[in-house]
Amino acid sequence: MTDKKYCYEYPHPAVTTDIVVFTIREGRLKLLLIKRKISPYKGKWALPGGFVALHEDISQCAARELAEETGVSSVFLEQLGAYGAPKRDPRERVITIAYFALIPSEKIQVQAATDAAAADWFAMDALPELAFDHAEIVEQAKTRLLNKLGHSTIAFQFLADEFTLTDLQKVFEIIQGEEVDKRNFRKWALALNSIEATGKERREGQHRPAKLYRLSSTVQDID
Amino acid sequence: MTDKKYCYEYPHPAVTTDIVVFTIREGRLKLLLIKRKISPYKGKWALPGGFVALHEDISQCAARELAEETGVSSVFLEQLGAYGAPKRDPRERVITIAYFALIPSEKIQVQAATDAAAADWFAMDALPELAFDHAEIVEQAKTRLLNKLGHSTIAFQFLADEFTLTDLQKVFEIIQGEEVDKRNFRKWALALNSIEATGKERREGQHRPAKLYRLSSTVQDID
DNA sequence: TATAATAGTGTTCATTTCACACTAAGTCAA
DNA sequence: TTGACTTAGTGTGAAATGAACACTATTATA
Missing domain, CATH: 1.10.10.10 (Winged helix-like DNA-binding domain superfamily/Winged helix DNA-binding domain)
Structure with missing residues (x-):
């Protein structure tokens, strides 16, 4: 990141992508979480994600973040929606565009967490407390997954x-x-x-x- | 708008909401469009929408824009998704969060277009050329409408x-x-x-x- | 060669979806 | 007042779909 400052006539929110990464391991539906090593919510678990660069498409951003965290690319990645409650991040206005990704367990090379402190898989029925509004995002991703399961071919995305x-x-x-x-x-x-x-x-x-x-x-x- | 400048350590995109407003008039499914009076795409028709203010939720922003254009509030409004191709707006990076709204024809007070040059209803099967990537957004809204029609109660939103x-x-x-x-x-x-x-x-x-x-x-x- | 373990296969019944045509109740005009 | 017109309102049978249910097939191993 540079020291250059970016100025605008009127306020711009920050925009991030967050990815709800599901996989199936050990016979359970699991979710990838990153342990935050900075404030706010320091020490809490959060969805992987990051800021959208000016030159990249938002789906590219999500794919990039996903690849950085898991080492996998060309996986199923679908936009879930935008979350933009004004106070969802206490630092500044941050609007996040959530994606959900399904990756087959065999492809999971253990996460080469770039900057994050730690990354781990959690069973969906035993999630820790999540940072920001990520619990809500995960809940909606789960709903989407269940709804699409019988009406699409997404289930295949979990398999080799x-x-x-x-x-x-x-x-x-x-x-x-x-x-x-x-x-x-x-x-x-x-x-x-x-x-x-x-x-x-x-x-x-x-x-x-x-x-x-x-x-x-x-x-x-x-x- | 003030002359104050807003500065950030790293670049922030602009964020807007655009609303795909459907109604049924004259026995046809119609879409509300605004004629742009400024560049880019000056003179072209576009979806109603505008910039997200820092203090408001994105759905509030959509509802506000919708009320400004149509005079109606408390209508069906659902998020469609975020569109953020880097060059979708030639001026600067703009990420838009699209909503789709359904309003009953009886509620339509002719649009009191605040700043826009003109507003009008177009039959979905006779749309003019649209600005930005709005044709794509409208297409996806139509798909969503069709998909939900038989599996929800959205059709009722068009009625008194x-x-x-x-x-x-x-x-x-x-x-x-x-x-x-x-x-x-x-x-x-x-x-x-x-x-x-x-x-x-x-x-x-x-x-x-x-x-x-x-x-x-x-x-x-x-x- | 017997046992254990998962793979693989059809039929019946209930439910849902689809196609289809007539009677009911009002207005209006002769 | 009655007949013509117009839309409202109603039921049944056939077809397709979804749900319940139990046995044979093939391999590895002891």
Whole structure:
């Protein structure tokens, strides 16, 4: 950051992006949080994010922050909305544009937290107290995730390139918090016309091997 | 506006709200546009909106702009999303937070455009060329409107406090652009448990009078 | 070769969605 | 006063969809 000062005729708020990063690890839906090492909310956990640079698109900003924190790029990233209550940051007026990202657990290289003190994954049902209005943002992200789950292909974003139908079913069960009928689920998943068998199978343990699937090339999402 | 200058350590973008205001008039879905009287895009039509003041919430800002342009308040207003491509405004970096609003045609007092040159309603299927990235914003608002139509009670926002089921059906037909079966529609509307008969009826023309309905007190919307 | 463990597969019933046509109640004019 | 006109209001059967439910298939291992 330079010492240069930027001046305007009328007041401009600061603009940040914050990213709600979900993944599934250890059989639970988890959220990436960063421990703040500066005031305000020093020591509290917060969503990863940062200021929007003047030259970058806001979605680029979110993608950049996400890559800096997790080392992953080209993941599912969707805008959640803008949050701009006047006092949400006690320092100055900050409007944040929240995104939510879904990353497959296999892609998670442990977070190379650039400047932040510490980063960690928290189970959604055991979140610590969050800084700013981040609890509200997380709540809305969770709602969005649940709403889209059955009407889009976002669940696939939690999986590796090749996966079994049981893998996929577990994603649903973990997010929805309830068991799903295996036969109905498989019928539904195949009827989506979004996945195709790779021809390969995965064998592990003393039981029948499972067919591997991949997302079809034509991936379309729903608003 | 004062001559005072606002200075920051690092650059802040300007933040505006733009509002996609829909109504139904003359049997068509219409959009409120303002003719720009200053550069850039001077003379072009644009969405109503303006800069976010430092002390106000962004939704308050949208509501204020909407009230200034249309004279109506307490209407349906929902955030659509943030648009922040770096060059979307050629003057400086401007991030806009778009809202969409639905107002009943009866409430429309002709727009008392404060500073803008002119304001007018345009049919959605006959829009003029729009300034900035407003065409994209309008497109997404239309998509949102269509998606929510059958899964929420937003259609009611286009109607007066008391309405007939035929009024409601016409709203659907106009927005969806296709006719709807009368019996199925009425069953659906009543099964919503969101409207109740007022006991009154409206008589006009040489035919049976129509029962009037109102929104039930418990109005809930869906994300 | 028996056991254990997960993969994989169809049918029935209930519910929801869709298509479809007539009667009811008012106004107006002859 | 009656017939013509116009929109309001109502029910049923068929088709599609969603939900419940239990057994066989295939592998690893002891």
